[in-house]
Amino acid sequence: MSDGDAVVAANDSALARAGRVAERVKTESPWRKTIRLFLRHRLAVTGLVVFLIIGGMALFAPIVATHNPNTISLTDRNLPPSSEHFFGTDRTGRDTFSRTVYAGRVSLAVGLAAVTISITLGTLLGAVAGYFGGWIDTILMRLTDVMMTFPPVIIILTVAAIAGPGVGKTILVIGLLNWPIPSRLVRAKFMSLREQEFIHAAQALGVDSSRTIRKHLLPNAIDVLIVYASLGVASAILLEAGISFLGAGVQPPTPSWGNMLNVARNVSVLENDPWLWMPAGVAVVLTVLAVNFIGDGLRDAFDPRARR
């Protein structure tokens, strides 16, 4: 590292330190304020509790489940709900309650992993487009134009059906095709931040682009990303369930809420064995509702106009 770089780094961290000192002088840090505002949002806290319960059940599925989700038992076929089988059994004698619990693992994992991919990719592209502008920006934004021409359901269904089934592929398809929205959010935020004094100060000090983006711009865009992440998880879970319901996506015997709903496309199952598909449906709605409430609470908590 040359002397010049060292000076830059020192000045840069001095700048960051000054920011932290200024924050401490104020009464409450922005994060504490956000958390406090979030906890005041009753629906959001309810959503968080419900989400944690569902997530906990999925995480501790081996303990929560009463049976092995894949054990076929020819003597226990098509049983209605009972104290032994809370949600009855399916046509091969598998326990629906245990399958619903294990399906939660798959559905939540698909949602979280897909959003991680789309946010990483979207942030990367949005940051580059928003910070550098110019032809990079033009190309990336035209690309998002084209991608956003299509409803996500259609393009993801198409690619998922043709790419073939599987948990990994489903995550990749949903993750890789959903980056335009986060990239636009990051880009818009960066474009407005780019012209502010603290960025000019960093640039005047000679801080290089990648450090400016990582240390000065990204932390300021984090609120947008967190709100998108919560809503993105909800929509990814719905997308997984939707394409698996139609027979693409996650395939049995691996249970997912979507492919558990798939059996209801058979009218006789739909009519006579509601316990086979209703639990998965309730799980999807509860999860998505909870995540949407959390997202709503986060948006309000991050909204500077609502800060009191």
Added chain:
Amino acid sequence: MGRYIQRRLLISIPILFMVTVLIFTLLQLTPGDPLTAFLPPDNPLPQEQQDAMRRQLGLDRSPPVRYFFWLRETVQGNLGYRQRTGEPITEAIGNRIGPTMLLMGTAMTFGILIGVTLGVISAIKQYSFLDNILTVFAFLGVSFPVYLAGLLALYLFSLRFRWFPAGGLSTPGEPFSFTDRLDHLILPAAIISINYVASTMRYTRSAMLEVMTTDYVRTARAKGLRENAVIVGHGLRNALLPVVTIIGAYVPNLLGGAVFIESIFSWPGLGRLYLEGIDGRDYNLIMAMTLILAIVIMIANLLTDLAYGLIDPRIRYE
């Protein structure tokens, strides 16, 4: 205005071109080709015969060459034939477009009318009991996936209570009648419109809340206008702008909703046709339908922008 429309249409040509390239590339990237999807996996043809068929179908040519073949025919209005049945694609789409337009048109019209009405009521009576109920309903409405709502409705209202027929366009074996069609239409249309009601209501509500605090609304009240006239003439009129945006954004999702609801209610429309195309890897059908969808979406976007000018005279297009 004319110049503006002309320019917008010109811009849309390269975008449409890129859309088709993108879909074509996606289809190319996937393993297998139309022939492998066509042949039963347990009983493959001898390799020579497969090669001969590929040559005959032009599948041995390089992807860019095949893309330009496709483009040349499409520009001339020939969308090709369906892989399995050999039916011309324009004919297939023509046969299926009516039911989808009937279903989606009904759902959108009612969804938007009810949504706007409820949104206005909810905004005027902010934080009232009714407003809270409607807010909860809106959250449920946007969180309830259309396939689950469809399954539940089919289970409850068709199979359990037997109020409505369990899917289809009409009762088999009976001559067409308006009441019969209506009977089949109500349930799927109502399910789709729930989503539209919920999101239109939320947007209308927040737009109305904002408008009702403006100075011109206060002025309108001060000059002695009746409250209803203020709400409709000054409030709603100005709140419609953001609402029109969201209505324009519904169009891209029409086919997405149709795919689910039509497959649940056995509705012979474009959604089911698209599913058949995907299941059978009918590349011609997928290309044709995505292209038409892209055109429809672009027209919808243009109409949305033009509608701004009608609603808000301050917006002019040069």
